[in-house]
Amino acid sequence: MKRILLFSLLFLVSVLIWYLFIKKYDYEFQMESRYGPGVAFYEISDWRNFSPKSKNKDIIITKSTPFESITQKLMSDNSDVLEMYWEFNRKNDSVTTISLSVGTSINELANRWAIVNPFRTSVYIDSLKQRVLEFKKRLNDVQQTYKVSLDSKITSSPEMNCICHSSSNIPIDSKASEMLGTIGYLENYVLERDLELTGPPFIKITSWNKVENVIAFDFCFPVNLAQDIKPTLEVSFREFKSSSALKAIFNGNYRLSHLAWYDLLDKATESGLNTNSLPLEIFYNNPKVEANSESWKAEIYLPVME
Numbered sequence: 001m002k003r004i005l006l007f008s009l010l011f012l013v014s015v016l017i018w019y020l021f022i023k024k025y026d027y028e029f030q031m032e033s034r035y036g037p038g039v040a041f042y043e044i045s046d047w048r049n050f051s052p053k054s055k056n057k058d059i060i061i062t063k064s065t066p067f068e069s070i071t072q073k074l075m076s077d078n079s080d081v082l083e084m085y086w087e088f089n090r091k092n093d094s095v096t097t098i099s100l101s102v103g104t105s106i107n108e109l110a111n112r113w114a115i116v117n118p119f120r121t122s123v124y125i126d127s128l129k130q131r132v133l134e135f136k137k138r139l140n141d142v143q144q145t146y147k148v149s150l151d152s153k154i155t156s157s158p159e160m161n162c163i164c165h166s167s168s169n170i171p172i173d174s175k176a177s178e179m180l181g182t183i184g185y186l187e188n189y190v191l192e193r194d195l196e197l198t199g200p201p202f203i204k205i206t207s208w209n210k211v212e213n214v215i216a217f218d219f220c221f222p223v224n225l226a227q228d229i230k231p232t233l234e235v236s237f238r239e240f241k242s243s244s245a246l247k248a249i250f251n252g253n254y255r256l257s258h259l260a261w262y263d264l265l266d267k268a269t270e271s272g273l274n275t276n277s278l279p280l281e282i283f284y285n286n287p288k289v290e291a292n293s294e295s296w297k298a299e300i301y302l303p304v305m306e
Contacts, residue, residue, distance in 0.1 A: 027101070027102050032097055032098065033095070033096045034094065036093060036094075037067040037068070037090050038262030038265055039259050039262055039263050040088050041066065041067045041088055042262045046173075047072075066210075067266040069085065069088070070085075070086040071084070082103070082128075083103050085100070085102075086099070086100055087099040087101075093152075145252055145256070145294065146250065147249075148249075148259060149249040151246065154246060154273075155245060155246075155247045155301075157303065158199070158242060160202070160222045160240045161239050161240075162202075162222045162223060162240070163189055163195075163236070164186075164236050165182050165186055165218070166219075167217055168207075170214065170215050171213060171214055172213040172258050176253070179203065183201075185234040186219065186221045189235045197222055198222040200282055202282040202283060203280070204218045205277075205279050207278070208278065218236075218238060244304055244305070245302055246267055246275075247299065247300065248263060248264050248300045250297070250300055251295070251298075254283060254293075257300065260300050261279050261300065265302065268302060268304055273304040274304065275303060275304045275305070279300050279301065280302075280303075281299070283296075283298050284296070284297045
């Protein structure tokens, strides 16, 4: 009996020493997010304000492995530097498990002792818990406004002839506003020449800087090019061939449709498929006349090479 008690005591002391002096992070949080790791990875990468009331960008990304992990540094209210390490694991195609480990090198021992001390409340952890809960609520609220559905099989993107306007150096979250600002070039071209569209409008990404989250793309209207029309300074002609692709359906505001790109990239990586990371998005609703963005639909194709 004494040996058992002694062993238990030594075990508890060993765990306490490991936690106080060896363990890298102070505390860990677990949560779940809708959709695959790609969406969760982007949402957290785009998180710049730890407090929803803060106007200052107090979160800096120091390291990231796409769709797997993110390391961030946070300047807290009392000037402490917190390190936050996020890990993403696919539970299934519609749920991702997110692990968050938090640590600080300032007052580290005191903070850890407050966590394990049953007779003392840890202000440090209580504050972190509140902030993480606020973030999780914001993430859930945003994800309620859209839906991403991935096809399980490789399909083929459509073949199209079209008129296009090209845009470059566009922040990825400004894609929709750029389309609204330039759609007039295509609409006027169609009206002035009395053309009929042969399909819904779409964009084809021509470059994607994933570090800066900046893209270039062609915004296109499908038309029959076999008629007496010529390109202009603002409108060019394009022919897009069909290719093997992974496909996603996005429902929601088109300014968020790029979130599906990340899940498609993650799916390609998981399936061992090579891709040029240049999606094609086809838009089936007109935001000018349909106010309910929850009913908007986009088909997104990510080219892959088997």
